[in-house]
Amino acid sequence: MLQESFLFLPGVQERTERRFWELGINTWDDLLAATHIPGISKERLIFWKGRIRLARHILDSEDGTRSMGRMLGTRNSWRLYRQLLENPRFLDIETTEYCNQVTVVGISDGEFYQAFVRGRNLDIARLRRALAGATCIITFNGSSFDLPIIDRNFPGVLPDVPHIDLRHVCAQANLRGGLKAIERHLSIRRADNIRETDGTDAIMLWYRHALGDEHALQSLIDYNAADVLNLKPLADMVIPALWNHVRHEKPLPFLPSAPRSIFS
Template sequence: MLQNSFIFLPKIGLKKEQGLWNQGILHWDNFLQATQAQQMRGISTKIKGYYDQQLHEAKKALFAEDSFYFQQRLKSNQMWRLYEAFKDQAVFLDIETSGWYYGDITVIGMYDGYDTKTMVKGFTFDKKLLKKTLEAYKLLVTFNGSSFDLPIIERFFQQVVPKIPHIDLRHVCAKLGWTGGLKQIEKQQGIQRDPAVQTPEASDPVYLWQQYQATGEKEYLNTLVKYNEEDVINLKPLAEQAIKRLWNYTYPPHEPTKHHAPTTQKTTQTASADEAGQNQAH
C-alpha cells in the first residue's frame, strides 16, 4: 500500500498519482526504473531526478521503520496509507471520561493487537508511564481521537502523545459512507461485542463511573474497564476492514497487499467513540 503511493511527494496529489498508476507506474520501483525513453507524462527529466531522490529516501525510511518520516510528508487525511506498513507496531487507543468532553478521564485503554493495557483514575494513572508506553509504538489508531481522545489526554497530562502518525478511523469510515458512532459502525460491519457490555447500563461509561464513585462497588469499575477493552480491541478489525476497502476504492483493481514491485526486496509489513453523544461520534 505505502510503496504503491506517490502522494507524499511534493506537488503530487490524488489526480496526478492516479495518472501515474494509469501509466503502469504502480510501485516506487516502477518509477525509479523508468528511463527517459519511457518518460512519464507530466513529469520532466529534472523533476523525475528529484522524485527519484525522494523515493530512495522513502525506501530507507521504510526499511528503518521510521514512521515519522512519512508523517511529515503525508496529509492527515492520507495517514491511513501507513497502516499496512506499520500495523504490527501500532497502538489502538481509547479513553472514557466522567462527563463526555469536559469530564475527567476515567480510563485509558491501549491495545497492540495482542494485549490490552488499561490505566484507571485513582489506581494506575501515571504520566511518565503513559508517555513511555505510547513512545514504544510507530503508529496511533483511534476512532474520533482527533476531536476527542487526544485533545483530552493532552489537556490532562500535557506532552505525552508522541510525534507518530495518527489514523482517525472516524474519518476513514466517513470516506466510505460509514457514519454514526463506533458501536453503530461495528454493527453495520458485523464486528461483535461481548454481550456483557451491551445492556443499556453496561454500555454507558459515564453511568458506570458515577455508580462506582457513589457506591464503591468494584463491579461497576470492572464493567467499565471491560467496556473500554471492547472499544480498543474492536478498533483493529474495524481498521482492517475500512482501510482495505478504502484502498481498493483508491487503487482499483489491485488488492491492497500487492506491491507490483519488479524486484523482490525487504519491506516492513509490518477514543472510544462512545456513540453520537460524545462529540458526534462518541
C-alpha cells in the same frame, strides 16, 4: 500500499496518482525507471525521483515511518498501516461529563488490553511505559477527542508516531457515524452485557463507581475494552477494502452506513 503510493510527492494529488497507475507507473521503482511521463517536465520528474530516493532512505532510518507519516499527511496515514503493525497501540479514553477529567485510558497492542483507571493506576509514568516503543497510535475520533484530552491532562505522554484515526478512514470508505454504529453495520460484535452501552452510560458508570459501586467500574472497563479491542478488526476490515477501492477501483464491500452521532 506504501510502495504504490505517490501522494507524498510535492504536487501529486489523487488525480495525478491515478494517472500514474493508468500509465503503468504502479510502484516507486516504476517511477524511478521512467524516462518520460506525458505532461510532466523533465525537471519535475527528476525532482520526484529524488524525493522517492529520499523516502527510501528515510524508511531505512530509525524514525522512518514517523517521517513518512508526516509526508503522507493525516488523511493518508492509513496507507502506512502494514508498515506500522510491528508494535501498534490502539487507544480509547473515557471521561467525566464535559470532558473535565479522564477516568479510564485503555491501551492495547492489538492482542493484550490494559486499563488505566483514575485514582488507581492512571498516571504519566504508567502511560509512558504502556506507549513506549509504539510504531503508531490508532483511535476512533482520536484527532478531535482522545489525543487532545490526553495531551492536556498528561503532557508529553503521547509518542511522536503516526496516528491513524479510523473515524476518518471509515468516512473515506462511506462508513459514517459512531464506532458502535459502524461496528453493528459491519457485524463486529460486543459482549451482551455492554452491547447497548454508549458514551453517556459510560459517564454514569463512573459516577456510580465514585459512589462505591465496584460492579459499575468493571462494566466501564469492559465497555472501554470493547472500544479498544474492536479497533483492530475494524482497521483490518476497512483499510484493505479502502485500498482496493482507491488503487484498483474495486467497489467497497459494504453499503454506506447512515450518519449517526460519533458518540453512538
